[in-house]
Structures are given as C-alpha cells and as structure tokens.
Amino acid sequence: AVEFGCSNNTSTNTVTVTVDGTLVDPADLDYSLNNGTFQTSNVFVDVPAGTGHTITVRHTNGCEKQTLPFDIPQYDPLAVVLEEGGFNEIVAVTTGGSGDYEYTLNGEPYGSTDT
Structure with missing residues (x-):
C-alpha cells in the first residue's frame, strides 16, 4: 500500500508491504527496495518519485518474491x-x-x- 502526505509543503509517502501472517512468520522476512540493501522493516518512507519501483521480500530459507512494479508520482509544492x-x-x-x-x-x- 502507498500512502501520500505532506510535511512542510513537501510531498511525503509511505510504502508498506503486507504479508499474510497465516502463511509465514513475518519475523522470518526482510525487504529490499529496488534491489537495494535488505531491511527488517516492511515499511519504506519517502520513496523517490519514479516509475517501476519493486520490493523484494526474502525469507530466511533463501526464497524471494518480488512485488508488482509501482509508481511514485512527483508532486510540486503548493x-x-x-x-x-x-x-x-x-x-x-x-x-x-x-x-x-x-x-x-x-x-x-x-x-x-x-x-
């Protein structure tokens, strides 16, 4: 899910990856935005504007799953x-x-x- 906000007249966003906790223990997962460094949090704050972003979810057993591509639009200050x-x-x-x-x-x- 992508949520948009505004702070000091600057566009902000929060991208949250949700995993079905009945299928896997979320504590066994980490997350990577655009093939970057993995992090334990499933929340990414202020993803840069652009198209085709993806998040990779990795399990401790080595399996990985990538989200569908998503876009973050550029909003000019008011x-x-x-x-x-x-x-x-x-x-x-x-x-x-x-x-x-x-x-x-x-x-x-x-x-x-x-x-």
Whole structure:
C-alpha cells in the first residue's frame, strides 16, 4: 500500500508491504527496495518519485518474491499567488500539489471557489 502526505509543503509517502501472517512468520522476512540493501522493516518512507519501483521480500530459507512494479508520482509544492480580480475581488492562483484545491479566507470556507 502507498500512502501520500505532506510535511512542510513537501510531498511525503509511505510504502508498506503486507504479508499474510497465516502463511509465514513475518519475523522470518526482510525487504529490499529496488534491489537495494535488505531491511527488517516492511515499511519504506519517502520513496523517490519514479516509475517501476519493486520490493523484494526474502525469507530466511533463501526464497524471494518480488512485488508488482509501482509508481511514485512527483508532486510540486503548493504555491499561491493573489491577484486583483474585478471590483472588490481577490483571485487565488494556485499551483502544485494534486487533486482539488479548497480555499478559506479569514477562517471562512469558500470550497473550491478561488475568488
């Protein structure tokens, strides 16, 4: 599973590999991102943006299984520039991030309205 977040206006992510504990003891496994160094944790934090990442799960008996490839998109930091609109209007021009933007002015919600 890949979860995305934001810290100090910088995109973050956490990739977690889940193994069926009824089939194997998770204590007998270690994990490698993109054929790198193996680690005991099944959690990878802040995987670099890019395509075709894989995680290899290795058992103490030497057997290995690789995940399907997954992608981590690049998200640009949020930026807001205020511009003059019509009479008595301010327009928030927003870039970066992902999804729909939501606006507030002095604590009052404006939803997706940027003016």
